[in-house]
Structure formats: C-alpha cells, structure tokens
Amino acid sequence: MAAGVAAWLPFARAAAIGWMPVANCPMPLAPADKNKRQDELIVLNVSGRRFQTWRTTLERYPDTLLGSTEKEFFFNEDTKEYFFDRDPEVFRCVLNFYRTGKLHYPRYECISAYDDELAFYGILPEIIGDCCYEEYKDRKRENAERLMDDNDSENNQESMPSLSFRQTMWRAFENPHTSTLALVFYYVTGFFIAVSVITNVVETVPCGTVPGSKELPCGERYSVAFFCLDTACVMIFTVEYLLRLFAAPSRYRFIRSVMSIIDVVAIMPYYIGLVMTNNEDVSGAFVTLRVFRVFRIFKFSRHSQGLRILGYTLKSCASELGFLLFSLTMAIIIFATVMFYAEKGSSASKFTSIPASFWYTIVTMTTLGYGDMVPKTIAGKIFGSICSLSGVLVIALPVPVIVSNFSRIYHQNQRADKRRAQKKARLARIRVAKTGSSNAYLHSKRNGLLNEALELTGTPEEEHMGKTTSLIESQHHHLLHCLEKTTGLSYLVDDPLLSVRTSTIKNHEFIDEQMFEQNCMESSMQNYPSTRSPSLSSHAGLTTTCCSRRSKKTTHLPNSNLPATRLRSMQELSTIHIQGSEQPSLTTSRSSLNLKADDGLRPNCKTSQITTAIISIPTPPALTPEGESRPPPASPGPNTNIPSIASNVVKVSAL
Amino acid sequence: TWAVTGEFLMSKRRDIEDELEMTMVCHRPEGLEQLEAQTNFTKRELQVLYRGFKNECPSGVVNEDTFKQIYAQFFPHGDASTYAHYLFNAFDTTQTGSVKFEDFVTALSILLRGTVHEKLRWTFNLYDINKDGYINKEEMMDIVKAIYDMMGKYTYPVLKEDTPRQHVDVFFQKMDKNKDGIVTLDEFLESCQEDDNIMRSLQLFQNVM
Numbered sequence: 001m002a003a004g005v006a007a008w009l010p011f012a013r014a015a016a017i018g019w020m021p022v023a024n025c026p027m028p029l030a031p032a033d034k035n036k037r038q039d040e041l042i043v044l045n046v047s048g049r050r051f052q053t054w055r056t057t058l059e060r061y062p063d064t065l066l067g068s069t070e071k072e073f074f075f076n077e078d079t080k081e082y083f084f085d086r087d088p089e090v091f092r093c094v095l096n097f098y099r100t101g102k103l104h105y106p107r108y109e110c111i112s113a114y115d116d117e118l119a120f121y122g123i124l125p126e127i128i129g130d131c132c133y134e135e136y137k138d139r140k141r142e143n144a145e146r147l148m149d150d151n152d153s154e155n156n157q158e159s160m161p162s163l164s165f166r167q168t169m170w171r172a173f174e175n176p177h178t179s180t181l182a183l184v185f186y187y188v189t190g191f192f193i194a195v196s197v198i199t200n201v202v203e204t205v206p207c208g209t210v211p212g213s214k215e216l217p218c219g220e221r222y223s224v225a226f227f228c229l230d231t232a233c234v235m236i237f238t239v240e241y242l243l244r245l246f247a248a249p250s251r252y253r254f255i256r257s258v259m260s261i262i263d264v265v266a267i268m269p270y271y272i273g274l275v276m277t278n279n280e281d282v283s284g285a286f287v288t289l290r291v292f293r294v295f296r297i298f299k300f301s302r303h304s305q306g307l308r309i310l311g312y313t314l315k316s317c318a319s320e321l322g323f324l325l326f327s328l329t330m331a332i333i334i335f336a337t338v339m340f341y342a343e344k345g346s347s348a349s350k351f352t353s354i355p356a357s358f359w360y361t362i363v364t365m366t367t368l369g370y371g372d373m374v375p376k377t378i379a380g381k382i383f384g385s386i387c388s389l390s391g392v393l394v395i396a397l398p399v400p401v402i403v404s405n406f407s408r409i410y411h412q413n414q415r416a417d418k419r420r421a422q423k424k425a426r427l428a429r430i431r432v433a434k435t436g437s438s439n440a441y442l443h444s445k446r447n448g449l450l451n452e453a454l455e456l457t458g459t460p461e462e463e464h465m466g467k468t469t470s471l472i473e474s475q476h477h478h479l480l481h482c483l484e485k486t487t488g489l490s491y492l493v494d495d496p497l498l499s500v501r502t503s504t505i506k507n508h509e510f511i512d513e514q515m516f517e518q519n520c521m522e523s524s525m526q527n528y529p530s531t532r533s534p535s536l537s538s539h540a541g542l543t544t545t546c547c548s549r550r551s552k553k554t555t556h557l558p559n560s561n562l563p564a565t566r567l568r569s570m571q572e573l574s575t576i577h578i579q580g581s582e583q584p585s586l587t588t589s590r591s592s593l594n595l596k597a598d599d600g601l602r603p604n605c606k607t608s609q610i611t612t613a614i615i616s617i618p619t620p621p622a623l624t625p626e627g628e629s630r631p632p633p634a635s636p637g638p639n640t641n642i643p644s645i646a647s648n649v650v651k652v653s654a655l
Numbered sequence: 656t657w658a659v660t661g662e663f664l665m666s667k668r669r670d671i672e673d674e675l676e677m678t679m680v681c682h683r684p685e686g687l688e689q690l691e692a693q694t695n696f697t698k699r700e701l702q703v704l705y706r707g708f709k710n711e712c713p714s715g716v717v718n719e720d721t722f723k724q725i726y727a728q729f730f731p732h733g734d735a736s737t738y739a740h741y742l743f744n745a746f747d748t749t750q751t752g753s754v755k756f757e758d759f760v761t762a763l764s765i766l767l768r769g770t771v772h773e774k775l776r777w778t779f780n781l782y783d784i785n786k787d788g789y790i791n792k793e794e795m796m797d798i799v800k801a802i803y804d805m806m807g808k809y810t811y812p813v814l815k816e817d818t819p820r821q822h823v824d825v826f827f828q829k830m831d832k833n834k835d836g837i838v839t840l841d842e843f844l845e846s847c848q849e850d851d852n853i854m855r856s857l858q859l860f861q862n863v864m
Contacts, residue, residue: 007707011759012729013860014766015742017774018781019802020856021847022826027856039703100710434731479729482859487803488822489810491732 007056009475016482023486031474043081044095049088050081057098062473064122066098090117097123105132111139126429137422169247186303189240193299196233199226200293234270237263237296259302266296324399328365331394335361335387342380349376360384365391682715684756694760695768701760708756716753719743733807741801745781767860772844774857779843790830790838795823 020027042058044051044066061067076083084091090109094117097103105114105128118125128136163171172182203219203226219226241263248254269289301307314321336357343351350373351357360373364387375384484490684690690701712721719740726739746754746762765773780786784794799819806814830838830846847853 007703007710008725009729010704010767011763012726014763015726017766017857017860018742018745018778020853020859021775021778021782021830021843022799022802022822023852023856024822024825026852027859030859476729482856483730483802483805487806487810487814488818489803489806489812489814491806491810 009472009479013475013479016479019482019486023482024488025485027485028478028481031471031478044091045076045079045081045083046086046088046091047084049091051091051095053095053098059472060098060101061123066094066121068122070122086120087113087117090114094118094121094123097127102129103127103132104129105136107135111136111143115140124429126426133422133426134419137418166247167249169243170249173244173247185240189236190300190303192233192236193296193303195229196237196296197294199229199233200290200296230270233296234267237267237299241267259299262295262298262301265292266299269293328394331365331390332358332361335365335383335390338383339375339380339387342383343375343377346376346380351375351380361387364388366395367391682755684715690757690760693757694764696760696764704760704763705756708759716755717759718753722746722754730805730807732809733805735805737797737801737804741781741784741798744784745777771848771854771857775844775847776840779840788840790843791836792823792827795826795838796820799823799826 039054039056041052042055044053058066058071065071071082074082074084089106090113093104093106103123103125115125125136171178172185176182176186204217206215207218207221208215241260244260244263245251245254254260269292272289298307301311333354336354339360340351340354340357343349343357351360356373360375362368363370363373364384367388369388375381480491684705687698687701690696691698694701696704708717709715711717711725717725722743723736723739726742727735729735743754744750746758748758748761762777765777769777779790782790782794782798784797796819799822803814803819803822827836827838829850830843832842832845
C-alpha cells in the first residue's frame with residue numbers, strides 16, 4: 001500500500017460503515033490495537049547526519065528494514081537513536097520514499113552504490129517512480145554491459161580446456177583475438193579478399209596490345225595467371241566457408257545468416273564457371289555471374305565493425321528511405337508525363353515516350369543536367385524549369401530533414417520499445433506484488449480466524465503462528481474482509497489453474513476420500529513444495545483441505561443468509577458448536593472427525609445446496625476441522641483456495 | 656505541418672499553465688481549537704488526521720478524482736470509483752465539488768465517534784443518492800452494484816448477474832416496513848436498530864483512531 005494512503009486508512013475504514021446495513025452476515029472482529037502508543041519521533045543517525053521522522057511514517061512499509069523490527073538491531077541504547085553506518089546522501093532518497101511514497105533516483109549517484117543502498121534497506125528498485133525510472137534503467141543497462149564486457153575480456157584471457165575442438169574453432173572464427181592462429185587466419189583471409197577484389201578490377205584494364213589483335217584487357221592476356229589467382233582465392237574462401245560451417249553451433253542458423261550468403265555468392269560463380277566452360281549458350285549468363293564476384297568485397301564486413309553498423313543503419317531506416325523514394329517516383333512520373341505531352345508537338349523530339357522522359361526528369365531533378373535530352377518547345381522549357389526547381393525542393397530539402405528525422409525517430413522508437421518492455425516487466429512485478437499482497441491478505445485472514453477460534457475455545461494450544469503483520473496491514477485486511485462479508489463473495493487469487501481446480505472439486509461433492517486427498521495433495525504439493533516440515537504438516541494440509549471442502553458443503557446451512565432461516569441457522573451453528581466440543585479429545589484420524597461432522601449434517605446438505613443458490617454463502621475456514629475439540633468459529637469464514645490453505649496450514653499445524 | 660504542430664504545442668503549454676494555476680488554489684482549515692470544539696476528536700487526533708490529509712492533498716482540498724484515486728488504493732482488485740463517487744457526495748455536504756478538511760473531519764467524527772443515530776443518518780444520506788429524503792430501489796441498486804464492483808472479477812463464487820438485485824430485494828424486505836417501495840429515514844432507523852448484526856457492526860470501528 002502506498003505511503004500517504006496509509007494515513008487515509010482510518011477514513012476508508014470509517015467509510016465502511018456505509019456497507020453495514022447492506023451486509024447480511026456479521027462482520028469479522030477488528031484487529032485489536034494492542035500496543036497503541038502515541039506517534040513518536042524517532043531519530044535516525046546516518047553516519048552522523050541526523051534525520052527525524054514519525055514512527056508511523058516508517059511503518060508504512062513493513063517489509064523494509066526501516067519499517068520492520070530489523071531496525072532494532074541498529075538501535076543505540078546510549079543515545080536512544082538508530083545508527084546506520086551508511087551513505088547519508090542516498091538515505092535522503094530512501095527516507096523521502098517513506099514520506100512521499102515515491103522513490104527517486106538522483107542523477108549524480110553511481111548506479112551500483114545506489115543499488116547497494118536499496119538492497120541494504122530492503123527496497124525493491126522496481127518501485128522507482130516514473131520520473132526517474134528510465135534514467136535508472138538506462139544506467140543499469142550500461143553498467144550491466146560494462147560488466148559483461150569485463151567478464152568477456154576476463155574469460156578470453158582464461159584458458160578453457162573444457163571447450164571442444166569445434167567450440168574453440170568457432171570462438172577463433174568469431175573473435176580473432178583469442179589466439180595467434182585465429183589472428184593469422186583472420187589476416188590471411190583479409191589479404192585474399194583484397195587480392196581477389198583487386199584481381200577482379202585489374203583484369204578488365206587494357207594491358208597493351210598483342211601483335212595481330214586489338215587491345216586486350218589484362219584478364220584475357222594473362223588469363224592463366226588470373227585464373228590461378230582466382231582459383232587460389234576461391235579455394236581459400238571455400239575452405240574457410242566449410243570450416244565455419246563445421247564449427248557453427250547451429251548450422252541451420254549459420255546457413256541462413258547474411259555473411260554466409262555473401263560467402264556463397266562470392267564463390268559460386270567460380271564453380272559454376274568450372275562446370276559450364278565453353279558452352280556458348282550460357283557463356284553470356286556466365287559473364288553475368290562474374291559480376292557477383294564483386295560481392296567478395298562485402299566479406300570485408302566481417303573485418304570491419306563500421307561496415308556492419310552502416311548496414312544495420314540502412315536496414316533500420318529503410319522505411320524513411322522508402323518514403324523518399326516513393327515521393328520522388330511520384331514527382332518523376334508527374335513531370336515526365338508533363339514533359340512528354342509538352343514536347344509532343346516538336347519535331348525530332350527526344351521525348352519519344354513517357355518512360356523516355358523519365359531519364360530527362362531524373363537528370364534534371366537531381367540537378368545533374370547532362371544535356372543529352374533538352375526541351376525545345378516553349379511549354380517544354382517552362383515545365384523543364386519548373387521541374388528543375390522542384391527537383392531542388394523535392395530532393396535537396398527533405399534529405400537533411402529526413403536524416404535528422406531518422407535519427408530522432410530511431411532513438412525515439414528505441415526508447416518507446418524500451419519503455420514498453422520495461423513496462424511489461426514492471427507490471428508483471430507489480431502483479432506479483434499484488435497477488436503477494438492478496439496472498440498476504442488471505443494468510444492473515446486465516447490467521448485472524450484462527451485467533452478468533454482460539455479465543456472462543458480458550459485453548460491456547462500452539463503459540464501464535466503466522467507472520468506478524470503490521471497494524472496497518474491487519475486493519476487493511478480487516479477492511480477487505482468486511483467487504484467480502486458485505487457482498488457474500490470472497491477474494492480469489494487470480495491463478496487460472498486454481499480456479500479450475502476449485503470448480504472441479506466443487507462439482508464432485510461426495511467423492512472418495514482417498515481420491516480427494518490425492519487431489520489435495522497434488523495441488524498443495526504443486527503449489528508449495530518448499531517450506532514444509534514433513535509428514536505431520538503435509539498430512540494436516542491434506543486433511544485440512546479436504547475437510548475444508550467437505551465442511552464447505554456441510555456447513556452451508558448454518559451460515560445461510562436467508563432471513564427466514566436465520567433463527568434456524570443460529571441454532572444449527574450452536575448445534576455444531578456443541579457437536580464439535582463433544583468430540584473426544586483424541587481421534588484416530590482427523591478424517592474420521594470430518595466424517596462425523598459430515599454425517600450429522602449430510603441430510604441437510606442437499607437442501608442447503610438448493611437454498612444457497614440465491615446468495616453465495618461464505619464457508620467456514622479451513623481450520624475448522626483441524627483441532628479435535630475446536631468448533632467452527634462463530635463468524636464463518638469465506639471460502640478458501642487450496643494453496644493458501646496449504647501454506648497456511650504448514651505454519652499453523654506445528655501441533 | 657510545422658504550423659500545425661506549433662499550434663498544438665502552444666495549446667498544450669497553455670493547458671499545462673492553466674492546470675498549474677488551478678492547483679495553486681489553496682485552502683486552509685479553521686483553527687485547531689474550533690475544529691476540536693466542533694468534532695469529537697482530540698487535538699492530537701486532529702493533528703494526525705490533518706498531516707495525512709495534507710500529505711495526500713497539499714492544496715487543502717480533495718477533488719473527486721483524487722478522492723477516487725485514494726479510495727481505489729485500498730481495493731486494488733476491483734473498481735472502487737463508483738462507490739467512491741457516492742462517498743464523495745456524502746462527504747461533500749455543501750455540494751461544492753471539493754471536500755475540505757472541515758467536511759472530512761466532520762464526517763469522520765460522525766462515523767467514528769458519533770451516536771448510533773448519527774451514524775445511521777449519515778448512512779441513510781449516503782444511500783440517498785439524489786438527496787430527496789427517500790431511498791428507492793434504483794438508488795439502492797446503484798449502491799449495491801458499486802459495492803460489488805469493489806470486489807473485482809476474481810471472486811469465489813463468481814458474481815452472478817442477479818446477485819445484486821437479490822441483495823437489494825433482501826434489503827428492502829428488511830427495511831421497507833410499509834412495503835411502499837421506498838425507505839424513509841424513520842423506517843431505516845427502526846429496521847437497523849432491530850437488527851443486532853448491524854448494531855454490532857456499527858461499533859466495529861470505534862477504535863480506528
């Protein structure tokens with residue numbers, strides 16, 4: 001519950017009086033304010049700086065260090081103050097959190113120091129307010145990346161004998177700095193890529209004449225030499241590709257990756273060329289294929305971080321570029337059409353068709369102005385000038401705007417995505433906390449009813465189990481309990497699996513006890529496997545859940561809300577009371593007790609079921625059949641759900 | 656488009672400035688002694704109440720939205736806004752649209768320290784949505800639905816469609832003595848005083864402060 005709102009709890013509880021005439025069943029008892037003391041100022045001495053605040057301010061958050069009894073460990077008897085040997089600057093933020101309910105993150109503070117302090121005071125960073133949350137998360141991410149980098153470099157220096165040969169190879173390929181062999185391989189491949197690219201370029205240069213024929217490009221003059229070079233390069237690339245393929249942890253993913261596609265495209269033409277030499281029909285296609293050899297230059301992107309970033313940037317601003325292209329296309333089509341029809345009349349016009357005019361439009365709009373196509377008519381010249389002016393506007397102006405837009409939108413998108421992802425995580429945590437709080441409510445409900453039951457029978461058998469909830473929490477839970485009573489419904493922890501279970505169990509009323517115990521065992525085991533003391537408590541858990549189910553059916557009638565049967569119900573309640581207390585103090589098994597109670601009321605079951613269709617009836621708490629001589633408490637408890645019962649029983653049944 | 660965005664931003668800034676101006680309106684309550692005389696609280700209790708009040712509403716008045724927000728925090732699972740609306744109207748006796756500290760404390764004084772008569776009268780006033788002195792079935796239906804809304808979706812057993820209506824019928828059966836379809840203040844007082852449960856639950860919050 002939020003901070004300042006705790007101060008309004010008296011108001012909310014007072015307003016609950018508005019429900020009272022509407023409610024049909026009696027309200028639970030209010031938690032007793034046993035240690036009611038006047039609000040006092042307490043002094044918190046943090047490394048010499050004294051802070052003072054009201055005690056109730058700190059108690060707003062009972063699950064933090066300052067709000068719980070944990071701070072008593074820091075109490076200094078001599079000076080009657082709480083001394084913390086921590087940073088007073090961060091403590092300011094922490095204390096403001098108690099005061100205002102909002103946790104802020106100061107920008108000047110180091111993120112890890114801040115995290116440490118929060119961890120010390122038991123405060124979750126997730127509750128940092130919206131104003132500071134983004135900053136906090138950004139800094140945290142940077143810090144995490146820094147840590148990861150540190151770890152990586154550390155790992156790289158260590159020797160990892162446990163890696164298989166395949167894994168070492170992959171690491172060598174991905175990060176050339178791991179070993180000298182990898183570095184050598186890296187430089188060798190880089191060299192051969194360069195050689196291959198230069199070869200491709202040089203082989204088209206005219207290399208002087210051979211007597212008896214025209215000037216030849218170098219590639220045809222020294223074809224053998226170039227062929228050998230090409231073969232060598234392709235062999236190296238093939239070997240490299242195959243090695244990468246072998247070493248890749250996920251071959252399928254590797255094959256689909258961009259770099260491997262580039263590799264394949266780079267070496268394919270050579271093999272295809274080998275396969276179909278001297279075939280006249282496809283030699284044209286073969287020549288085209290050689291163009292693809294230039295893709296080898298993209299292999300450099302493995303070696304250059306900058307190239308990779310550029311590629312990624314282009315990919316991410318594709319939509320902006322696409323829009324620019326689209327608007328350009330529109331303008332080109334419009335002007336080409338206009339120019340074509342304007343120049344249609346003139347003789348020997350180069351504007352033979354609209355597509356032919358495209359060339360003119362593009363050249364004019366990009367202010368190239370080759371001059372190979374020029375309008376001759378007056379209208380054509382007018383429109384031509386309009387075209388070139390608008391070309392300046394259409395191209396020159398938006399480009400810087402788009403570039404800056406792109407960078408802004410790109411960052412904004414990133415921030416929006418970030419915020420969305422953060423929001424999801426935050427909501428998930430808040431939901432967990434909420435269900436935690438409703439679980440806390442349900443727990444304390446059981447505890448409260450157990451206490452009531454204890455007080456009724458006056459048998460303080462076991463010590464007061466259960467968490468010591470703060471007064472504010474217990475009052476809040478009491479308020480929620482009153483609401484449940486008013487409406488006749490009860491809160492359910494929103495676990496879909498749970499609702500299914502309760503509904504199925506509800507339908508099977510008179511099932512076998514064993515099967516029922518098994519059901520209970522399954523569900524309780526599945527939900528709370530951890531903190532259980534063996535045998536007795538688990539058994540108790542089983543029978544309790546079973547009994548709760550059973551007694552839910554059976555004790556419908558006593559708690560009936562119908563006014564006509566009210567008197568009868570009171571009588572029935574007292575009957576059960578008597579019945580319960582008359583049970584022998586020892587029983588062979590708890591289930592037998594349930595059977596007895598069951599039998600006594602079974603004939604009423606059916607009728608009670610019918611009558612309770614109108615208003616849902618709260619059922620007695622899970623603890624009803626627990627104690628041998630404990631009757632159901634006078635104020636019927638709401639229906640329960642299994643895991644809470646189970647977990648609560650664990651605490652209680654230290655009998 | 657630049658002109659349009661510019662215009663939009665300017666209007667937004669104006670809105671924000673307007674809002675700032677509105678929140679600058681401050682209200683200070685009457686003196687502590689006067690309030691002590693008018694209500695059943697001691698000075699210390701008033702101090703604690705005011706501190707909490709001022710913390711949540713620094714301007715000194717609660718408007719309906721803040722009221723709803725505060726009340727909703729106590730009922731995280733359901734929708735408490737409707738009931739908070741009716742509560743607000745019950746607190747805002749002068750129908751000004753805002754609850755000052757005096758109104759707040761007066762109502763609390765009745766609820767926590769008042770006589771049974773006063774409490775029941777206050778509750779009657781709460782139920783009487785249009786403040787005409789009578790509770791009819793529609794008003795009660797609204798109130799009961801608002802209360803059920805506070806429980807939220809995840810309840811056991813699941814809330815059925817006609818449960819509120821039946822609840823209201825039960826209420827009218829109990830309260831409406833002459834079966835004329837409306838409950839007057841006298842009928843309400845009489846019926847409530849006959850019902851032990853209600854009497855007991857009215858005393859439930861005695862020790863809240």
